[in-house]
Structures are given as structure tokens and as C-alpha cells.
Amino acid sequence: MINKNKKNPKILTLIPARLESKRLPRKPLRLIDGVPMIVRVAKRAEKISSGEVIVASGNKEICNILSKQNIKSYLTRSDHKSGTDRIYEVYKKLKNKKFDFIINIQGDLPFFKKELIRKTLSLMNDPNVDIASAVCDLKKDEINDQNIVKARVELDNKNNGFSYDFFRKVDKIKNCFHHIGIYVFNSSSLKKFVNLKPSRLEKKRNLEQMRAIENNMKIKVVKVSENPPSIDTPEDLKKIRLFYRSFSLNNSIKLTKNEGSN
Template sequence: MINKIKKTPRIVIIIPARLKSVRLSTKLLKKIDKIPMIIRVAKNAEKLKIGRVIVGTDSDKILKLCNEFKIECILTDKNHKSGTDRVHEVYKIINRDYDLIINLQGDLPLFRKDLFKEMINLFNDESVDIGSAICDLEDLEIEDKNIVKAKVILNNSNVGMAIDFCRKIEKNINFYHHIGVYAYRPLILEQFIQLKQTKNEIERKLEQMRALDNNYKIKLVKVSYNPPSVDTAKDLQKIRLIFKKNNF
């Protein structure tokens, strides 16, 4: 039986950092107010003071950069199929016991502590295997295939079990904008890595479908804001303006 999460759980935040990217070349090295994006993300995570922060990368450049900024970084296999595989390798290398593993995307330079607190609280429910977050879906995002949508019926506490994930929807009924940050129990991450890719995962290019298709329970919490990800040059420009305007 899986126990409830401890009042002060042992947490490790692992940031999978692949150098190559499709839509924005080497985006993790792009500078935001003179600081490379991957460093922005890692330093922001360290400021949360909720657990150990480690970058897992396939790149000597990112490894060197992290060392310069005194960020813990581990060089991983270059041939991983997904960020979750990289997170798993890092967890196996550090060989420590943690209550929760948080998979934080390296292209999310703006996030707040409450996002992680809400996700951690999800694990007080013993049935939860994986935790993640959602926010309201904007009208302009409905037809945008780059925005992942999560279908969920929320309770009065703004939480609920994921029903489906997709990129394209006909009507916005019980769909929300999915925020790509995950928390796993270590045993669940170990099991997930052993599963074969499912048809839905391959067709939708959504790794979380492997968990849903194998009946793992993904609990989602709705938060009040959307931490913007950087996928394109336009996204990067927006983020740079936000940093400049707010003097981060």
C-alpha cells in the first residue's frame, strides 16, 4: 500500500535538458536578460527551496554552463526517446531515496512556488500515481496544436483525475491548458519507464498517454496562472520583454 506523502517530503527536482530542439534551435542556451534559459530555470527552482535541483543533459555545453553557475548537473545518454527517460537515468545515478520526483521542463523560465506546492499536496491522496497541473484554456489556444489540452472534471477544490490529453478538440467542454510539469512517486516512474509506447502516445506525440492507457492515475490541480513555455522565437521574445519589464 502506498502511504500518504510526508508532511515534509524528500523531493528532487530534475530538469531534463536536451540541447537540440526542433522549433527553436538550442533554445536552452538562448539568453534571457544575459542569462541562459536553462540557468534561469534551474536557479528559479533552487529559489523555491523545496528540494534538490539537478539538470540532466546530453550536452557538454550545458554541463559546462551549469558548472560555471554552480548548478548540479549530470551528463546522460544522448539517445533517450523522452525527457522522462532522462529524468529516470538521473534518478538512478544519484541513487538516493526521495518521496517525490518532479520533472521540470527546461523551457519554463517563469513559474511560482505555489504551482509545486499544489502538485505536492495531490499526493495526500494515496491513489495518485502522477501529479500535474492545468490552467484555463484561452479561446485562441483551442485550435493551436502546440497547446496540450487536458480533459478533467474538477471538484470544489479544483482538482480531478485526468480523463484524456489531446492537441485538437472540437468543443471546449471540460478541457484545460495542460502545464508540462510532473511529479511522480519513484516506484511509478520506474514502472512507467518499462512500459511500451502506446498507439495514442505515438499518434498524439503525448507521453502522458502511455500512463493513461495503462490505467495509471494522473491527478491534476488547476492553478490561477499559466507559466509560459518557450517553443518558438516569438515565445522567446515575449519572455525577454517580461523579464525586462519586471526586472527579474
């Protein structure tokens, strides 16, 4: 729960990244206007976050590129079962630092906005919340797209609600929303999550959210109006490169020529 008497809670933002994506190999290093995706995600997080930003990666190549951009990273084990397990390894290395909240932002969200972070973080005001996240409207043509994770939620009149299931494919759109890859934990809920064994539905659906759901952890989500584009496939990458041209972002990010992947 957010301490309302504490004006500036200490926040740590962690971004998991790995090269071994099956749908889009070497995804974090794919170039968007000449800059690797993971650099864009990290720079975006640094721009809008009020705290420390660190990339957690099991690949030296990613860490080396980030180092050249003065972006902090930690080399993790390569065999983690989920992004949250990966960021926890980094969190443990920072045990001498105390954080009120840990934000896990997926490494394929290069254009998220500050409002998304603010609204998701505000859900931690509810003492019943273990994990906070976000959703947006699910389009009809996304129903059968297994690259898009769906959250089933009963929303209240403030567009907040507890999610009780996550899917890759659904038959009906009712109470189903497009899940956005951001999670907020406190130190207790993060530790609890990673100490749980991967659950049956987590392994079946390849969705780490189900580990929390099947162990009665409470995931509260906020519905936001805009969906920050994520990149899972070559088609997504083509779209994001076009989207970049119309996105209002600081274009001063520079990278040594030929770093990253086309």
C-alpha cells in the first residue's frame, strides 16, 4: 500500500530482456529508427520514472550495448522461467537499498506514457492488492491473436477491477481486455511471487500471470484509453517503425553505427 504520508515513495523500475524470443529472435536489439528497442524502452523509462531504472538481461551482448548508452544493466542467469523471476535476481543484488515499489516494464514497450505508470502505481493504494497492472479495450480482430494477452476483469465505475483470469485466445469479448505488459509490486509481493513454483496454467498458457492467480494473489488492473504498442512479431516491428514517425519522443538518442539488429 502507498503511504499517503510519504510524498515521494522510492521506486525501482526493472526491465527484463532476452534475445531468445521464438516469435522475433533478438527482439531487444531490433532497430527502431537506428536505435535498439531495449535502448528506447530504457530511455523512455528514465525520462518518465522518478526512480532508478535497470535492465535485467541474461545476455552479455545486451548489457554491452546498454553500457555504451550509459544505461544501467545487470547480467542475470539465462534460465529464468519468467521476466519477473529475472528482475528479482537484480532486486536481490540491491538488498542494501529499500524500495517502496518495484515496477516491471516489459522490454517490448518502447512508447508507454507517464500516465500509464501513474495510474497503475495508484492501484497500490488498495491494501488488498498484491500486484497492479493495466488493460485497454480489446479489439474484435485481436480475439484470436495469441500474441495478445487477454485479461478477464470486472471493472468498477472508476475503470478499476481485479483480474481473475488471463488467456491468449478467447471466444467472447465480454469482460475481456487487452493486457498491457506492466506490473507493480511491493517488496513482499515480489518475493512471494518468485518463491512460488510455476503453476499448471502458467506452463500451459505460457503466462506468468497465472502463477499469481492460481495462488490467490490479487492482481488489480486499471483500464486506460491508449494501448502502448508492443512488439512480438516481425509484423509488429514493421508497424512500430511506422508508428515512431508520428510519436512525440526526444529524438536525441544516438547509437554507434551498426549496433543492434535490423
